[in-house]
Amino acid sequence: MALGVALTLVAVPASAWDGVTTGKISEINGVGGLGGAPGNYDVRVYLDGQSTLCSGRADSTWGYINMSDPNYKGLLAMLLMAQANGKAVTLYTTKDGAGYCQIGYIAVMS
Numbered sequence: 001m002a003l004g005v006a007l008t009l010v011a012v013p014a015s016a017w018d019g020v021t022t023g024k025i026s027e028i029n030g031v032g033g034l035g036g037a038p039g040n041y042d043v044r045v046y047l048d049g050q051s052t053l054c055s056g057r058a059d060s061t062w063g064y065i066n067m068s069d070p071n072y073k074g075l076l077a078m079l080l081m082a083q084a085n086g087k088a089v090t091l092y093t094t095k096d097g098a099g100y101c102q103i104g105y106i107a108v109m110s
Contacts, residue, residue, distance in 0.1 A: 019054030023047035
């Protein structure tokens with residue numbers, strides 16, 4: 001019974017994502033404080049050959065994390081490490097109110 005409950009708990013969050021995309025990171029951009037407030041898609045991540053990272057805006061070719069996001073530093077470290085080492089990542093994203101793809105979970109491939 002415990003295994004059935006565990007499998008159910010694992011399956012439920014997966015259906016909540018608007019996008020699950022795997023690829024190597026081609027670019028990471030950071031938005032500075034020149035008149036901009038934190039929460040302006042602070043770190044933007046692009047994957048090789050991906051046109052969209054979640055359902056929503058057709059021009060949302062990147063996913064983002066904000067400095068105010070839980071575990072921001074950990075997520076940023078994972079992204080930078082993956083890019084530096086040429087590792088593929090899987091980005092789990094949710095469409096925000098403007099239709100952009102907010103990264104909520106990252107898996108780094110071996």
